[in-house]
Amino acid sequence: xxxxxxxxxxxxxxxxxxxxxxxxxxxxxxxxxxxxxxxxxxxxxxxxxxxxxxxxxxxxxxxxxxxxxxxxxxxxxxxxxxxxxxxxxxxxxxxxxxxxxxxxxxxxxxxxxxxxxxxxxxxxxxxxxxxxxxxxxxxxxxxxxxxxxxxxxxxxxxxxxxxxxxxxxxxxxxxxxxxxxxxxxxxxxxxxxxxxxxxxxxxxxxxxxxxxxxxxxxxxxxxxxxxxxxxxxxxxxxxxxxxxxxxxxxxxxxxxxxxxxxxxxxxxxxxxxxxxxxxxxxxxxxxxxxxxxxxxxxxxxxxxxxxxxxxxxxxxxxxxxxxxxxxxxxxxxxxxxxxxxxxxxxxxxxxxxxxxxxxxxxxxxxxxxxxxxxxxxxxxxxxxxxxxxxxxxxxxxxxxxx
Numbered sequence: 550x551x552x553x554x555x556x557x558x559x560x561x562x563x564x565x566x567x568x569x570x571x572x573x574x575x576x577x578x579x580x581x582x583x584x585x586x587x588x589x590x591x592x593x594x595x596x597x598x599x600x601x602x603x604x605x606x607x608x609x610x611x612x613x614x615x616x617x618x619x620x621x622x623x624x625x626x627x628x629x630x631x632x633x634x635x636x637x638x639x640x641x642x643x644x645x646x647x648x649x650x651x652x653x654x655x656x657x658x659x660x661x662x663x664x665x666x667x668x669x670x671x672x673x674x675x676x677x678x679x680x681x682x683x684x685x686x687x688x689x690x691x692x693x694x695x696x697x698x699x700x701x702x703x704x705x706x707x708x709x710x711x712x713x714x715x716x717x718x719x720x721x722x723x724x725x726x727x728x729x730x731x732x733x734x735x736x737x738x739x740x741x742x743x744x745x746x747x748x749x750x751x752x753x754x755x756x757x758x759x760x761x762x763x764x765x766x767x768x769x770x771x772x773x774x775x776x777x778x779x780x781x782x783x784x785x786x787x788x789x790x791x792x793x794x795x796x797x798x799x800x801x802x803x804x805x806x807x808x809x810x811x812x813x814x815x816x817x818x819x820x821x822x823x824x825x826x827x828x829x830x831x832x833x834x835x836x837x838x839x840x841x842x843x844x845x846x847x848x849x850x851x852x853x854x855x856x857x858x859x860x861x862x863x864x865x866x867x868x869x870x871x872x873x874x875x876x877x878x879x880x881x882x883x884x885x886x887x888x889x890x891x892x893x894x895x896x897x898x899x900x901x902x903x904x905x906x907x908x909x910x911x912x913x914x915x916x917x918x919x920x921x922x923x924x925x926x927x928x929x930x931x932x933x934x935x936x937x938x939x940x941x942x943x944x945x946x947x948x949x950x951x
Contacts, residue, residue: 554578555886560909565919567912568886570879572919584871585878585914586924588903592875593868600867601746601795602648603874603924604655604739616647617788624787628779631770636779638765640787641757645670645750648795652747665735668725669744670751676721677752681759684714702842710838715830718756719798719823722748726802730812738877739923741806742799742870749795757786781852785837789859793833796866797826800873808881833862878921882913 552559552566552573559566564574572580584590586603598613620643628636649666688709726744729735735744758765761782770779801822807813837855844850899908901915902925908915913922 555883557886559916563916565914565916567909567914567916569883570914570919570921580875580879580919583919585875585919585921588919592871594871595864595867597792597867600870601792601799602651604743613647613651617643620647621784621788624783625780628783629776631776631779633764633770633779634768636783637757637761637787640783641754644788644791645747645754648747648750652743665729668729669747670725672725673722673748673751674755676724677718677755678759680717680721681756684709685760702839707835707838710834711831714834715827718752719801719827719830722752722794722798723801723823726798727805730802730806731814736806736812737923738803738806738808738874738881741812742803742874745799745802746795749798750791753786753791753794757790761786775849777849778852781849781856785852785856785859789856789863790833793829793859793863793866796863796870797829800870801826803873803877808877808884829862829866833859878923881923882921885913
């Protein structure tokens with residue numbers, strides 16, 4: 550039979566078109582119930598791990614979930630006990646460490662770990678520390694931590710937080726990922742998004758250290774009435790902020806990478822993604838700053854509201870990221886189908902890394918489970934079953950990449 554979307558010839562038993570990923574059996578034309586990077590999840594859902602770690606996240610998702618859960622628990626406990634230096638350090642480095650381990654797990658850097666980490670994390674972190682020190686200390690904001698000013702909201706401070714900080718910080722976060730995404734081996738849509746995320750979490754890490762250096766150098770405070778505020782602040786800046794930064798930056802860099810095999814560059818879509826990221830940053834900083842004054846200076850209510858605001862922004866970003874990546878993978882596969890299919894499967898018999906069913910030659914998707922071949926970790930690519938015959942009815946030459 551022929552696929553109704555790309556007109557490719559597909560076997561009668563196929564659930565999904567192996568070229569464009571169209572669901573051939575359920576009638577879900579847009580695949581809203583089968584996320585391209587993890588088909589057993591709907592597109593519009595709040596699944597964090599499979600969203601920010603799309604390459605192979607379905608293989609061992611609980612590893613990352615458990616690691617983040619332990620870090621969050623340790624942060625909350627240490628903050629409640631007044632061990633603020635420990636709480637802030639754990640909160641600041643937890644997500645960056647887990648994400649770097651994820652990069653290693655999927656071999657995103659393709660045996661060039663030092664240049665990739667230097668460009669996407671270290672460079673961004675150093676620039677983040679310098680810029681944060683400038684706007685939080687040298688410019689002379691009237692706050693210690695966000696929302697900590699007794700005199701109430703300041704128009705000058707608010708303008709800095711919703712204009713200067715979002716614009717400059719987002720431009721800084723773009724530097725390393727754009728450099729990497731412009732290289733031939735890293736110009737894929739999924740690579741661009743992932744480099745944007747690691748730059749975002751790296752920026753958040755160093756920004757948090759600079760903003761809360763007073764707490765770090767102040768030593769152990771011990772349990773007290775401010776425990777609720779401490780917990781809220783470290784959760785907001787150690788966990789929600791890096792995920793918000795990373796998701797927003799990742800979307801912009803993904804637009805720079807584009808759909809095809811080569812990066813698209815500075816297109817209007819990238820510019821729109823950049824402005825969108827700046828807007829998200831402005832909403833985050835402005836909202837947290839203003840909500841910090843609810844209930845008066847030092848009120849736990851304002852800190853908790855800041856966490857709630859961060860959760861709202863992060864929830865919206867997660868759905869947006871999944872929608873953009875899902876649509877991008879489907880559209881890229883459609884373009885590939887028009888050129889005769891991808892080079893991911895071009896002759897030797899290989900298997901889907903998710904359901905272990907055979908991949909048809911020139912596949913962009915598994916015809917059995919609908920998993921995108923582009924979401925397979927690079928450590929798993931190029932693995933073929935040598936000496937096996939091609940799938941029935943299909944011929945091809947060359948080395949197969951799963």
